[in-house]
Amino acid sequence: MLHEFERILIGPREMGLVDADAAGSGIDSFRLMQNAGEAVAALALARYPDSGRFVVLCGPGNNGGDGYVAAAAFARAGASLCIYGIGSEDLKGDAARARARVEAEVAPLSAYACRPGDVIIDAIFGAGLSRDVPQDVARIIADATKLRLPIVAADIPSGLDGETGEIRGAAFSATDTVTFMARKPGHLLLPGRELCGALHVFDIGIPKRLVMARAGKLWENGPGLFSDALAGPTAESHKYARGHVAVFSGGPTSSGAARLSATAALKAGAGAVTLVSPSEALAVNAAHLNAVMLREADSRAIRAMLGDHRVSAFVVGPGYGVSAALRELALSLLTKPTVLDADALTAFASEPKSLFEAIHAEGATVVMTPHEGEFGRLFPDLASASGSKVERARKAAARSGAVIVYKGSDTVIAAPDGRAAINTNAPADLATAGSGDVLAGITAAMLAHAAPAFEAACAAVWIHGRSGQVAGGGLTAETLVDVIPQAFPEMV
Numbered sequence: 001m002l003h004e005f006e007r008i009l010i011g012p013r014e015m016g017l018v019d020a021d022a023a024g025s026g027i028d029s030f031r032l033m034q035n036a037g038e039a040v041a042a043l044a045l046a047r048y049p050d051s052g053r054f055v056v057l058c059g060p061g062n063n064g065g066d067g068y069v070a071a072a073a074f075a076r077a078g079a080s081l082c083i084y085g086i087g088s089e090d091l092k093g094d095a096a097r098a099r100a101r102v103e104a105e106v107a108p109l110s111a112y113a114c115r116p117g118d119v120i121i122d123a124i125f126g127a128g129l130s131r132d133v134p135q136d137v138a139r140i141i142a143d144a145t146k147l148r149l150p151i152v153a154a155d156i157p158s159g160l161d162g163e164t165g166e167i168r169g170a171a172f173s174a175t176d177t178v179t180f181m182a183r184k185p186g187h188l189l190l191p192g193r194e195l196c197g198a199l200h201v202f203d204i205g206i207p208k209r210l211v212m213a214r215a216g217k218l219w220e221n222g223p224g225l226f227s228d229a230l231a232g233p234t235a236e237s238h239k240y241a242r243g244h245v246a247v248f249s250g251g252p253t254s255s256g257a258a259r260l261s262a263t264a265a266l267k268a269g270a271g272a273v274t275l276v277s278p279s280e281a282l283a284v285n286a287a288h289l290n291a292v293m294l295r296e297a298d299s300r301a302i303r304a305m306l307g308d309h310r311v312s313a314f315v316v317g318p319g320y321g322v323s324a325a326l327r328e329l330a331l332s333l334l335t336k337p338t339v340l341d342a343d344a345l346t347a348f349a350s351e352p353k354s355l356f357e358a359i360h361a362e363g364a365t366v367v368m369t370p371h372e373g374e375f376g377r378l379f380p381d382l383a384s385a386s387g388s389k390v391e392r393a394r395k396a397a398a399r400s401g402a403v404i405v406y407k408g409s410d411t412v413i414a415a416p417d418g419r420a421a422i423n424t425n426a427p428a429d430l431a432t433a434g435s436g437d438v439l440a441g442i443t444a445a446m447l448a449h450a451a452p453a454f455e456a457a458c459a460a461v462w463i464h465g466r467s468g469q470v471a472g473g474g475l476t477a478e479t480l481v482d483v484i485p486q487a488f489p490e491m492v
Protein backbone atom coordinates (compact mmCIF):
# COMPACT_ATOMS: atom_id res chain seq x y z
CA MET A 1 0.00 0.00 0.00
CA LEU A 2 1.32 3.42 -0.90
CA HIS A 3 2.18 5.80 1.89
CA GLU A 4 -0.27 8.70 2.11
CA PHE A 5 2.22 11.17 0.61
CA GLU A 6 2.73 9.01 -2.43
CA ARG A 7 -0.98 9.04 -3.28
CA ILE A 8 -1.43 12.80 -3.39
CA LEU A 9 -1.70 14.56 -6.71
CA ILE A 10 -0.80 18.21 -6.99
CA GLY A 11 -1.70 20.57 -9.81
CA PRO A 12 0.96 22.62 -11.62
CA ARG A 13 -0.37 25.84 -10.11
CA GLU A 14 -0.20 24.47 -6.56
CA MET A 15 3.28 23.11 -7.30
CA GLY A 16 4.31 26.65 -8.22
CA LEU A 17 3.09 27.79 -4.81
CA VAL A 18 5.07 24.99 -3.15
CA ASP A 19 8.12 26.26 -5.01
CA ALA A 20 7.52 29.77 -3.69
CA ASP A 21 6.93 28.43 -0.17
CA ALA A 22 10.19 26.49 -0.37
CA ALA A 23 12.09 29.60 -1.44
CA GLY A 24 10.32 31.58 1.30
CA SER A 25 11.47 29.12 3.92
CA GLY A 26 15.09 29.62 2.88
CA ILE A 27 15.52 26.61 0.60
CA ASP A 28 17.87 27.34 -2.31
CA SER A 29 15.72 27.15 -5.46
CA PHE A 30 18.78 26.67 -7.68
CA ARG A 31 19.71 23.60 -5.61
CA LEU A 32 16.22 22.23 -6.33
CA MET A 33 16.70 22.82 -10.06
CA GLN A 34 20.07 21.09 -9.93
CA ASN A 35 18.57 18.10 -8.15
CA ALA A 36 15.78 17.98 -10.74
CA GLY A 37 18.05 18.22 -13.79
CA GLU A 38 20.55 15.74 -12.40
CA ALA A 39 17.78 13.23 -11.71
CA VAL A 40 16.67 13.50 -15.33
CA ALA A 41 20.23 12.98 -16.60
CA ALA A 42 20.87 10.06 -14.24
CA LEU A 43 17.74 8.30 -15.38
CA ALA A 44 18.56 8.87 -19.06
CA LEU A 45 22.16 7.65 -18.66
CA ALA A 46 21.00 4.54 -16.84
CA ARG A 47 18.25 3.79 -19.37
CA TYR A 48 20.26 4.56 -22.52
CA PRO A 49 23.94 3.83 -21.78
CA ASP A 50 24.62 3.22 -25.49
CA SER A 51 22.85 6.28 -26.83
CA GLY A 52 24.19 7.69 -30.12
CA ARG A 53 23.72 11.16 -28.71
CA PHE A 54 21.65 12.86 -26.06
CA VAL A 55 19.69 15.77 -27.53
CA VAL A 56 18.60 18.15 -24.80
CA LEU A 57 15.70 20.41 -25.82
CA CYS A 58 15.34 23.37 -23.47
CA GLY A 59 12.40 25.76 -23.19
CA PRO A 60 12.32 29.39 -22.05
CA GLY A 61 11.40 28.76 -18.38
CA ASN A 62 12.49 26.65 -15.44
CA ASN A 63 11.72 23.40 -17.24
CA GLY A 64 14.41 24.52 -19.68
CA GLY A 65 16.58 25.21 -16.64
CA ASP A 66 16.26 21.56 -15.65
CA GLY A 67 17.38 20.72 -19.18
CA TYR A 68 20.55 22.87 -18.96
CA VAL A 69 21.43 21.20 -15.65
CA ALA A 70 20.93 17.80 -17.29
CA ALA A 71 23.12 18.90 -20.26
CA ALA A 72 25.94 19.83 -17.89
CA ALA A 73 25.62 16.39 -16.28
CA PHE A 74 25.82 14.64 -19.68
CA ALA A 75 28.94 16.67 -20.51
CA ARG A 76 30.56 15.69 -17.20
CA ALA A 77 29.71 12.05 -17.93
CA GLY A 78 31.46 12.33 -21.32
CA ALA A 79 28.29 11.50 -23.26
CA SER A 80 27.74 12.67 -26.82
CA LEU A 81 25.55 15.76 -26.52
CA CYS A 82 23.64 18.39 -28.51
CA ILE A 83 21.64 21.20 -26.95
CA TYR A 84 18.83 23.16 -28.58
CA GLY A 85 17.03 25.96 -26.78
CA ILE A 86 14.25 28.52 -27.06
CA GLY A 87 15.45 32.03 -26.17
CA SER A 88 18.62 30.71 -24.55
CA GLU A 89 20.07 34.24 -24.38
CA ASP A 90 17.00 35.69 -22.64
CA LEU A 91 16.58 33.29 -19.73
CA LYS A 92 15.91 34.57 -16.24
CA GLY A 93 16.73 33.55 -12.69
CA ASP A 94 17.72 29.95 -12.01
CA ALA A 95 17.30 28.95 -15.66
CA ALA A 96 19.80 31.63 -16.74
CA ARG A 97 22.19 30.42 -14.06
CA ALA A 98 21.84 26.82 -15.24
CA ARG A 99 22.44 27.93 -18.84
CA ALA A 100 25.56 29.87 -17.85
CA ARG A 101 27.11 26.67 -16.47
CA VAL A 102 26.83 24.89 -19.81
CA GLU A 103 29.96 25.23 -21.93
CA ALA A 104 28.69 23.45 -25.03
CA GLU A 105 27.06 25.42 -27.80
CA VAL A 106 23.28 25.92 -27.64
CA ALA A 107 21.60 26.00 -31.06
CA PRO A 108 18.11 27.44 -31.63
CA LEU A 109 15.40 24.83 -31.11
CA SER A 110 14.04 25.36 -34.63
CA ALA A 111 17.36 24.06 -36.03
CA TYR A 112 16.94 20.58 -34.58
CA ALA A 113 16.44 17.78 -37.12
CA CYS A 114 15.65 14.41 -35.53
CA ARG A 115 18.08 11.59 -36.33
CA PRO A 116 17.71 7.86 -35.68
CA GLY A 117 19.80 7.01 -32.59
CA ASP A 118 18.97 10.28 -30.81
CA VAL A 119 17.73 10.12 -27.23
CA ILE A 120 15.69 13.27 -26.58
CA ILE A 121 15.67 14.97 -23.21
CA ASP A 122 12.44 16.94 -23.31
CA ALA A 123 12.80 20.03 -21.14
CA ILE A 124 10.78 22.42 -23.32
CA PHE A 125 7.65 22.99 -21.24
CA GLY A 126 6.63 21.66 -17.85
CA ALA A 127 4.25 23.10 -15.33
CA GLY A 128 4.25 26.47 -17.05
CA LEU A 129 2.63 25.37 -20.33
CA SER A 130 -0.10 27.93 -20.80
CA ARG A 131 -1.27 27.54 -24.41
CA ASP A 132 -0.86 25.30 -27.45
CA VAL A 133 2.77 24.55 -28.27
CA PRO A 134 4.33 26.65 -31.08
CA GLN A 135 4.69 25.34 -34.63
CA ASP A 136 8.39 24.43 -34.48
CA VAL A 137 7.83 22.43 -31.29
CA ALA A 138 4.85 20.65 -32.89
CA ARG A 139 7.06 19.84 -35.89
CA ILE A 140 9.79 18.30 -33.68
CA ILE A 141 7.15 16.32 -31.76
CA ALA A 142 5.78 14.93 -35.04
CA ASP A 143 9.27 14.02 -36.37
CA ALA A 144 10.36 12.38 -33.10
CA THR A 145 7.13 10.42 -32.96
CA LYS A 146 7.56 9.25 -36.55
CA LEU A 147 11.12 8.04 -35.83
CA ARG A 148 9.99 6.52 -32.48
CA LEU A 149 12.90 8.19 -30.71
CA PRO A 150 13.29 7.47 -27.00
CA ILE A 151 12.20 10.52 -25.00
CA VAL A 152 12.91 11.27 -21.36
CA ALA A 153 10.64 14.10 -20.23
CA ALA A 154 11.49 16.49 -17.42
CA ASP A 155 8.43 16.86 -15.18
CA ILE A 156 5.86 16.21 -17.90
CA PRO A 157 6.00 15.56 -21.65
CA SER A 158 5.93 18.94 -23.39
CA GLY A 159 2.51 19.74 -24.76
CA LEU A 160 0.71 17.79 -22.05
CA ASP A 161 -1.39 19.90 -19.68
CA GLY A 162 -0.38 18.87 -16.16
CA GLU A 163 -3.75 19.84 -14.74
CA THR A 164 -6.13 18.21 -17.21
CA GLY A 165 -4.10 15.52 -18.97
CA GLU A 166 -5.11 17.08 -22.28
CA ILE A 167 -2.84 17.69 -25.25
CA ARG A 168 -2.17 21.35 -26.04
CA GLY A 169 -1.76 21.19 -29.82
CA ALA A 170 0.78 18.36 -29.82
CA ALA A 171 2.67 16.44 -27.13
CA PHE A 172 5.65 14.13 -26.90
CA SER A 173 4.96 10.51 -26.13
CA ALA A 174 7.72 9.85 -23.60
CA THR A 175 9.39 6.56 -22.79
CA ASP A 176 10.12 7.91 -19.30
CA THR A 177 8.98 10.93 -17.34
CA VAL A 178 10.85 12.17 -14.30
CA THR A 179 8.66 14.34 -12.12
CA PHE A 180 9.47 16.04 -8.87
CA MET A 181 8.09 15.46 -5.36
CA ALA A 182 4.57 14.39 -6.42
CA ARG A 183 2.59 13.45 -9.50
CA LYS A 184 0.31 15.91 -11.26
CA PRO A 185 -3.30 15.05 -12.25
CA GLY A 186 -2.27 15.15 -15.92
CA HIS A 187 0.09 12.23 -15.32
CA LEU A 188 -2.93 10.02 -14.49
CA LEU A 189 -5.82 11.44 -16.51
CA LEU A 190 -6.20 10.39 -20.13
CA PRO A 191 -4.75 10.90 -22.65
CA GLY A 192 -1.88 12.16 -20.46
CA ARG A 193 -1.31 8.85 -18.68
CA GLU A 194 -0.49 7.15 -21.95
CA LEU A 195 2.05 9.81 -22.95
CA CYS A 196 4.20 9.66 -19.81
CA GLY A 197 5.73 6.22 -20.33
CA ALA A 198 7.29 4.98 -17.09
CA LEU A 199 6.70 7.66 -14.47
CA HIS A 200 9.42 8.29 -11.89
CA VAL A 201 8.81 10.56 -8.91
CA PHE A 202 12.03 12.06 -7.60
CA ASP A 203 12.45 13.80 -4.24
CA ILE A 204 14.38 16.99 -5.03
CA GLY A 205 14.50 18.04 -1.40
CA ILE A 206 11.35 20.09 -0.79
CA PRO A 207 10.05 19.19 2.68
CA LYS A 208 6.97 16.97 2.28
CA ARG A 209 4.98 19.09 4.70
CA LEU A 210 5.23 22.02 2.27
CA VAL A 211 3.86 19.87 -0.54
CA MET A 212 1.08 18.47 1.67
CA ALA A 213 0.10 21.97 2.75
CA ARG A 214 -0.64 23.04 -0.84
CA ALA A 215 -2.08 19.77 -2.17
CA GLY A 216 -5.83 19.86 -2.73
CA LYS A 217 -8.13 17.00 -1.89
CA LEU A 218 -7.10 14.87 -4.85
CA TRP A 219 -5.48 11.44 -4.75
CA GLU A 220 -4.78 8.40 -6.85
CA ASN A 221 -7.42 5.87 -5.83
CA GLY A 222 -6.12 3.02 -3.70
CA PRO A 223 -6.74 1.08 -0.50
CA GLY A 224 -5.20 3.79 1.67
CA LEU A 225 -8.21 5.95 0.83
CA PHE A 226 -10.84 3.47 1.90
CA SER A 227 -9.53 0.45 3.80
CA ASP A 228 -10.35 1.97 7.19
CA ALA A 229 -13.99 2.21 6.09
CA LEU A 230 -14.24 -1.43 5.03
CA ALA A 231 -14.94 -3.85 7.81
CA GLY A 232 -14.57 -7.55 7.07
CA PRO A 233 -16.89 -10.07 8.77
CA THR A 234 -16.15 -10.89 12.41
CA ALA A 235 -17.13 -13.79 14.64
CA GLU A 236 -20.15 -11.75 15.78
CA SER A 237 -21.36 -11.05 12.24
CA HIS A 238 -24.66 -12.39 11.04
CA LYS A 239 -25.91 -11.94 7.50
CA TYR A 240 -27.88 -8.76 8.11
CA ALA A 241 -25.04 -7.20 10.10
CA ARG A 242 -23.03 -7.40 6.86
CA GLY A 243 -25.70 -5.38 5.09
CA HIS A 244 -28.71 -6.21 2.97
CA VAL A 245 -28.80 -4.85 -0.58
CA ALA A 246 -31.99 -4.62 -2.62
CA VAL A 247 -31.66 -4.40 -6.40
CA PHE A 248 -34.56 -3.46 -8.68
CA SER A 249 -34.98 -5.63 -11.76
CA GLY A 250 -36.25 -4.63 -15.20
CA GLY A 251 -38.86 -6.58 -17.15
CA PRO A 252 -38.55 -10.17 -18.43
CA THR A 253 -36.35 -9.34 -21.44
CA SER A 254 -34.00 -7.00 -19.58
CA SER A 255 -33.55 -8.60 -16.18
CA GLY A 256 -29.92 -9.75 -16.61
CA ALA A 257 -28.37 -6.40 -15.73
CA ALA A 258 -30.00 -6.29 -12.30
CA ARG A 259 -29.05 -9.91 -11.66
CA LEU A 260 -25.43 -9.02 -12.40
CA SER A 261 -25.64 -6.16 -9.90
CA ALA A 262 -27.26 -8.42 -7.33
CA THR A 263 -24.74 -11.25 -7.61
CA ALA A 264 -21.89 -8.72 -7.60
CA ALA A 265 -23.23 -7.21 -4.37
CA LEU A 266 -23.32 -10.66 -2.79
CA LYS A 267 -19.79 -11.53 -3.94
CA ALA A 268 -18.57 -8.16 -2.67
CA GLY A 269 -19.66 -9.11 0.81
CA ALA A 270 -23.24 -7.96 1.32
CA GLY A 271 -24.72 -10.37 3.89
CA ALA A 272 -27.97 -10.65 1.96
CA VAL A 273 -29.23 -9.49 -1.41
CA THR A 274 -32.80 -9.30 -2.63
CA LEU A 275 -33.78 -8.83 -6.24
CA VAL A 276 -37.02 -6.89 -6.41
CA SER A 277 -38.73 -7.92 -9.60
CA PRO A 278 -41.84 -6.96 -11.54
CA SER A 279 -44.30 -9.85 -11.50
CA GLU A 280 -43.77 -10.58 -15.23
CA ALA A 281 -40.03 -11.16 -14.61
CA LEU A 282 -40.35 -13.29 -11.48
CA ALA A 283 -40.15 -16.55 -13.39
CA VAL A 284 -37.04 -15.67 -15.41
CA ASN A 285 -35.33 -14.24 -12.34
CA ALA A 286 -36.22 -17.27 -10.23
CA ALA A 287 -34.73 -19.53 -12.86
CA HIS A 288 -31.34 -17.78 -12.54
CA LEU A 289 -30.95 -17.13 -8.84
CA ASN A 290 -29.85 -19.16 -5.87
CA ALA A 291 -28.29 -17.21 -3.01
CA VAL A 292 -29.95 -13.97 -4.12
CA MET A 293 -33.48 -13.73 -2.74
CA LEU A 294 -36.39 -12.74 -4.91
CA ARG A 295 -39.32 -10.54 -4.08
CA GLU A 296 -42.15 -9.12 -6.14
CA ALA A 297 -42.01 -5.36 -6.69
CA ASP A 298 -45.25 -3.84 -5.50
CA SER A 299 -45.83 -0.72 -3.47
CA ARG A 300 -46.35 -2.72 -0.29
CA ALA A 301 -43.01 -4.47 -0.71
CA ILE A 302 -41.18 -1.20 -1.35
CA ARG A 303 -42.79 0.42 1.71
CA ALA A 304 -41.81 -2.59 3.78
CA MET A 305 -38.18 -2.44 2.62
CA LEU A 306 -37.99 1.27 3.32
CA GLY A 307 -39.27 0.60 6.82
CA ASP A 308 -37.03 -2.42 7.44
CA HIS A 309 -33.86 -1.36 9.21
CA ARG A 310 -32.08 -4.47 7.93
CA VAL A 311 -32.35 -3.29 4.32
CA SER A 312 -29.30 -1.08 4.05
CA ALA A 313 -28.76 -0.04 0.41
CA PHE A 314 -30.53 0.02 -2.95
CA VAL A 315 -29.43 -0.29 -6.56
CA VAL A 316 -31.76 1.03 -9.19
CA GLY A 317 -31.30 1.59 -12.89
CA PRO A 318 -29.52 -1.37 -14.55
CA GLY A 319 -31.82 -2.72 -17.26
CA TYR A 320 -34.85 -1.06 -15.68
CA GLY A 321 -36.13 0.88 -18.70
CA VAL A 322 -36.39 4.66 -18.79
CA SER A 323 -39.78 5.89 -17.55
CA ALA A 324 -41.59 8.33 -15.29
CA ALA A 325 -42.25 5.37 -13.00
CA LEU A 326 -38.49 4.87 -12.61
CA ARG A 327 -38.07 8.53 -11.64
CA GLU A 328 -40.76 8.12 -9.02
CA LEU A 329 -39.21 4.90 -7.73
CA ALA A 330 -35.71 6.40 -7.52
CA LEU A 331 -36.96 9.44 -5.61
CA SER A 332 -38.88 7.22 -3.19
CA LEU A 333 -35.71 5.27 -2.26
CA LEU A 334 -33.59 8.20 -1.14
CA THR A 335 -34.17 7.66 2.58
CA LYS A 336 -31.57 4.86 2.37
CA PRO A 337 -28.14 4.76 0.71
CA THR A 338 -28.81 4.33 -3.01
CA VAL A 339 -26.78 3.66 -6.13
CA LEU A 340 -28.30 5.29 -9.20
CA ASP A 341 -26.93 3.78 -12.40
CA ALA A 342 -27.77 3.47 -16.09
CA ASP A 343 -31.50 4.04 -16.79
CA ALA A 344 -32.01 5.71 -13.39
CA LEU A 345 -29.62 8.43 -14.60
CA THR A 346 -31.04 8.71 -18.11
CA ALA A 347 -34.57 8.91 -16.68
CA PHE A 348 -33.71 12.29 -15.17
CA ALA A 349 -32.19 13.72 -18.36
CA SER A 350 -35.20 15.99 -18.91
CA GLU A 351 -35.38 17.15 -15.29
CA PRO A 352 -32.10 16.60 -13.46
CA LYS A 353 -32.92 19.42 -11.03
CA SER A 354 -35.77 17.44 -9.50
CA LEU A 355 -33.32 14.68 -8.59
CA PHE A 356 -30.64 17.00 -7.27
CA GLU A 357 -33.14 18.97 -5.17
CA ALA A 358 -34.49 15.75 -3.67
CA ILE A 359 -30.99 14.53 -2.79
CA HIS A 360 -30.10 17.84 -1.14
CA ALA A 361 -33.46 18.11 0.68
CA GLU A 362 -33.20 14.55 1.99
CA GLY A 363 -29.50 14.83 2.82
CA ALA A 364 -29.46 11.52 0.98
CA THR A 365 -26.50 9.17 0.60
CA VAL A 366 -26.39 8.63 -3.15
CA VAL A 367 -23.72 7.34 -5.47
CA MET A 368 -24.30 7.99 -9.18
CA THR A 369 -22.24 6.00 -11.67
CA PRO A 370 -22.52 7.72 -15.07
CA HIS A 371 -20.44 6.82 -18.09
CA GLU A 372 -19.59 9.66 -20.48
CA GLY A 373 -22.99 9.57 -22.22
CA GLU A 374 -25.02 9.49 -19.01
CA PHE A 375 -22.88 12.25 -17.52
CA GLY A 376 -23.68 14.40 -20.56
CA ARG A 377 -27.41 13.80 -20.12
CA LEU A 378 -27.44 14.86 -16.46
CA PHE A 379 -24.83 17.62 -16.65
CA PRO A 380 -24.85 18.85 -20.28
CA ASP A 381 -23.14 22.15 -19.49
CA LEU A 382 -20.36 20.47 -17.50
CA ALA A 383 -19.78 17.75 -20.10
CA SER A 384 -18.93 20.35 -22.74
CA ALA A 385 -17.05 22.70 -20.39
CA SER A 386 -13.30 23.09 -20.56
CA GLY A 387 -11.20 21.94 -17.62
CA SER A 388 -10.30 18.54 -16.33
CA LYS A 389 -12.41 15.46 -15.77
CA VAL A 390 -11.71 15.96 -12.07
CA GLU A 391 -13.18 19.47 -12.15
CA ARG A 392 -16.24 18.29 -14.07
CA ALA A 393 -16.83 15.45 -11.61
CA ARG A 394 -16.36 17.76 -8.62
CA LYS A 395 -18.86 20.28 -10.00
CA ALA A 396 -21.35 17.51 -10.73
CA ALA A 397 -21.00 16.19 -7.18
CA ALA A 398 -21.47 19.62 -5.63
CA ARG A 399 -24.49 20.34 -7.82
CA SER A 400 -26.21 17.00 -7.32
CA GLY A 401 -25.28 16.32 -3.68
CA ALA A 402 -24.27 12.79 -4.74
CA VAL A 403 -20.90 11.11 -4.95
CA ILE A 404 -20.16 10.91 -8.66
CA VAL A 405 -18.35 7.97 -10.20
CA TYR A 406 -17.51 9.40 -13.63
CA LYS A 407 -16.61 6.19 -15.43
CA GLY A 408 -14.10 5.45 -18.16
CA SER A 409 -10.60 4.07 -18.21
CA ASP A 410 -9.61 6.97 -15.95
CA THR A 411 -12.68 6.83 -13.69
CA VAL A 412 -12.89 9.84 -11.38
CA ILE A 413 -14.71 9.60 -8.05
CA ALA A 414 -15.78 12.96 -6.60
CA ALA A 415 -17.63 13.94 -3.44
CA PRO A 416 -19.77 17.06 -2.88
CA ASP A 417 -17.18 18.34 -0.37
CA GLY A 418 -14.49 18.46 -3.09
CA ARG A 419 -12.59 15.25 -2.35
CA ALA A 420 -11.70 13.40 -5.53
CA ALA A 421 -9.72 10.37 -6.65
CA ILE A 422 -8.48 9.18 -10.03
CA ASN A 423 -8.60 5.42 -10.56
CA THR A 424 -5.73 3.80 -12.43
CA ASN A 425 -6.07 0.04 -12.02
CA ALA A 426 -8.83 -0.72 -14.55
CA PRO A 427 -7.79 -2.81 -17.56
CA ALA A 428 -9.40 -2.15 -20.95
CA ASP A 429 -10.95 -5.64 -20.73
CA LEU A 430 -13.60 -3.99 -18.53
CA ALA A 431 -15.07 -2.43 -21.66
CA THR A 432 -17.64 -5.22 -21.94
CA ALA A 433 -21.42 -5.30 -21.63
CA GLY A 434 -22.59 -5.55 -18.05
CA SER A 435 -19.35 -4.45 -16.46
CA GLY A 436 -21.00 -1.25 -15.21
CA ASP A 437 -23.85 -3.27 -13.65
CA VAL A 438 -21.22 -5.21 -11.70
CA LEU A 439 -19.71 -1.97 -10.45
CA ALA A 440 -23.11 -0.73 -9.28
CA GLY A 441 -23.59 -3.92 -7.24
CA ILE A 442 -20.15 -3.73 -5.63
CA THR A 443 -20.81 -0.10 -4.74
CA ALA A 444 -24.07 -1.00 -3.00
CA ALA A 445 -22.29 -3.73 -1.03
CA MET A 446 -19.78 -1.17 0.23
CA LEU A 447 -22.60 1.19 1.21
CA ALA A 448 -24.37 -1.68 2.92
CA HIS A 449 -21.24 -2.19 5.04
CA ALA A 450 -21.93 1.34 6.26
CA ALA A 451 -18.94 2.81 4.46
CA PRO A 452 -19.43 6.55 3.81
CA ALA A 453 -20.39 7.21 0.17
CA PHE A 454 -17.03 8.54 -1.06
CA GLU A 455 -15.04 5.73 0.53
CA ALA A 456 -17.61 3.16 -0.65
CA ALA A 457 -17.36 4.42 -4.21
CA CYS A 458 -13.53 4.52 -4.17
CA ALA A 459 -13.43 0.98 -2.78
CA ALA A 460 -15.90 -0.31 -5.36
CA VAL A 461 -14.10 1.25 -8.33
CA TRP A 462 -10.76 -0.10 -7.13
CA ILE A 463 -12.11 -3.61 -6.45
CA HIS A 464 -13.86 -3.55 -9.84
CA GLY A 465 -10.57 -2.63 -11.54
CA ARG A 466 -8.65 -5.27 -9.70
CA SER A 467 -11.35 -7.85 -10.49
CA GLY A 468 -10.78 -6.94 -14.13
CA GLN A 469 -7.07 -7.67 -13.71
CA VAL A 470 -7.75 -10.98 -11.98
CA ALA A 471 -10.35 -12.08 -14.54
CA GLY A 472 -7.92 -11.13 -17.32
CA GLY A 473 -8.29 -10.98 -21.10
CA GLY A 474 -11.59 -12.20 -22.52
CA LEU A 475 -13.45 -11.48 -19.30
CA THR A 476 -17.21 -11.24 -19.34
CA ALA A 477 -19.41 -9.59 -16.76
CA GLU A 478 -20.06 -13.07 -15.34
CA THR A 479 -16.40 -14.02 -14.92
CA LEU A 480 -15.81 -10.58 -13.43
CA VAL A 481 -18.40 -11.27 -10.73
CA ASP A 482 -16.83 -14.64 -9.95
CA VAL A 483 -13.44 -13.18 -9.05
CA ILE A 484 -14.61 -10.24 -6.90
CA PRO A 485 -13.66 -11.98 -3.62
CA GLN A 486 -10.07 -12.37 -4.87
CA ALA A 487 -9.84 -8.67 -5.63
CA PHE A 488 -10.18 -7.23 -2.14
CA PRO A 489 -7.21 -5.28 -0.83
CA GLU A 490 -5.19 -6.90 1.92
CA MET A 491 -6.56 -5.38 5.10
CA VAL A 492 -4.00 -3.88 7.42
Ligand SMILES: NC(=O)C1=CN([C@@H]2O[C@H](COP(=O)(O)OP(=O)(O)OC[C@H]3O[C@@H](n4cnc5c(N)ncnc54)[C@H](OP(=O)(O)O)[C@@H]3O)[C@@H](O)[C@H]2O)[C@@H](O)CC1
Nearest residue numbers: 032033060061062063125126127128129130131132133155
Ligand atom coordinates in the same frame (compact mmCIF):
# COMPACT_ATOMS: atom_id res chain seq x y z
N1 LIG B 1 8.15 22.27 -8.91
C1 LIG B 1 9.34 22.40 -8.41
O1 LIG B 1 9.50 22.32 -7.26
C2 LIG B 1 10.48 22.64 -9.30
C3 LIG B 1 10.24 22.79 -10.65
N2 LIG B 1 11.20 22.86 -11.54
C4 LIG B 1 10.90 22.96 -12.96
O2 LIG B 1 10.24 24.16 -13.24
C5 LIG B 1 9.20 23.91 -14.18
C6 LIG B 1 8.20 25.00 -14.17
O3 LIG B 1 8.86 26.13 -14.64
P1 LIG B 1 8.11 27.40 -15.20
O4 LIG B 1 7.06 27.79 -14.25
O5 LIG B 1 9.13 28.40 -15.53
O6 LIG B 1 7.36 26.83 -16.48
P2 LIG B 1 7.90 26.16 -17.86
O7 LIG B 1 7.15 24.90 -18.05
O8 LIG B 1 9.36 26.11 -17.91
O9 LIG B 1 7.36 27.16 -19.00
C7 LIG B 1 7.37 28.53 -18.79
C8 LIG B 1 7.82 29.31 -20.03
O10 LIG B 1 7.28 28.79 -21.21
C9 LIG B 1 6.48 29.78 -21.87
N3 LIG B 1 5.35 29.09 -22.48
C10 LIG B 1 4.38 28.40 -21.87
N4 LIG B 1 3.58 27.82 -22.76
C11 LIG B 1 4.06 28.14 -23.98
C12 LIG B 1 3.67 27.83 -25.28
N5 LIG B 1 2.64 27.03 -25.53
N6 LIG B 1 4.38 28.36 -26.29
C13 LIG B 1 5.44 29.15 -26.07
N7 LIG B 1 5.86 29.47 -24.82
C14 LIG B 1 5.17 28.98 -23.80
C15 LIG B 1 6.14 30.75 -20.84
O11 LIG B 1 5.88 31.96 -21.45
P3 LIG B 1 4.64 32.89 -20.99
O12 LIG B 1 3.43 31.97 -20.83
O13 LIG B 1 5.07 33.48 -19.71
O14 LIG B 1 4.50 33.80 -22.10
C16 LIG B 1 7.40 30.73 -19.97
O15 LIG B 1 8.39 31.51 -20.59
C17 LIG B 1 8.68 22.57 -13.76
O16 LIG B 1 7.95 21.95 -14.77
C18 LIG B 1 9.99 21.84 -13.44
O17 LIG B 1 10.51 21.27 -14.60
C19 LIG B 1 12.60 22.62 -11.10
O18 LIG B 1 13.45 23.37 -11.86
C20 LIG B 1 12.88 22.95 -9.67
C21 LIG B 1 11.83 22.69 -8.71
Ligand SMILES: Nc1ncnc2c1ncn2[C@@H]1O[C@H](COP(=O)(O)OP(=O)(O)O)[C@@H](O)[C@H]1O
Nearest residue numbers: 407408409426427428430431433434435436437
Ligand atom coordinates in the same frame (compact mmCIF):
# COMPACT_ATOMS: atom_id res chain seq x y z
N1 LIG C 1 -11.14 0.99 -21.80
C1 LIG C 1 -11.45 0.83 -20.52
N2 LIG C 1 -10.48 0.68 -19.59
C2 LIG C 1 -10.78 0.50 -18.30
N3 LIG C 1 -12.05 0.47 -17.82
C3 LIG C 1 -13.06 0.62 -18.67
C4 LIG C 1 -12.82 0.81 -20.05
N4 LIG C 1 -14.03 0.94 -20.66
C5 LIG C 1 -14.97 0.82 -19.70
N5 LIG C 1 -14.40 0.62 -18.49
C6 LIG C 1 -15.10 0.45 -17.22
O1 LIG C 1 -16.09 -0.56 -17.40
C7 LIG C 1 -17.34 -0.16 -16.86
C8 LIG C 1 -18.36 -0.02 -18.00
O2 LIG C 1 -19.55 0.50 -17.51
P1 LIG C 1 -20.74 0.92 -18.47
O3 LIG C 1 -20.23 1.87 -19.50
O4 LIG C 1 -21.86 1.36 -17.62
O5 LIG C 1 -21.06 -0.42 -19.23
P2 LIG C 1 -22.33 -1.38 -19.17
O6 LIG C 1 -23.54 -0.50 -19.27
O7 LIG C 1 -22.17 -2.26 -20.36
O8 LIG C 1 -22.28 -2.14 -17.91
C9 LIG C 1 -17.05 1.14 -16.12
O9 LIG C 1 -16.72 0.87 -14.78
C10 LIG C 1 -15.84 1.70 -16.85
O10 LIG C 1 -15.07 2.54 -16.02
Ligand SMILES: [K+]
Nearest residue numbers: 122125156158
Ligand atom coordinates in the same frame (compact mmCIF):
# COMPACT_ATOMS: atom_id res chain seq x y z
K1 LIG D 1 9.00 18.67 -20.37
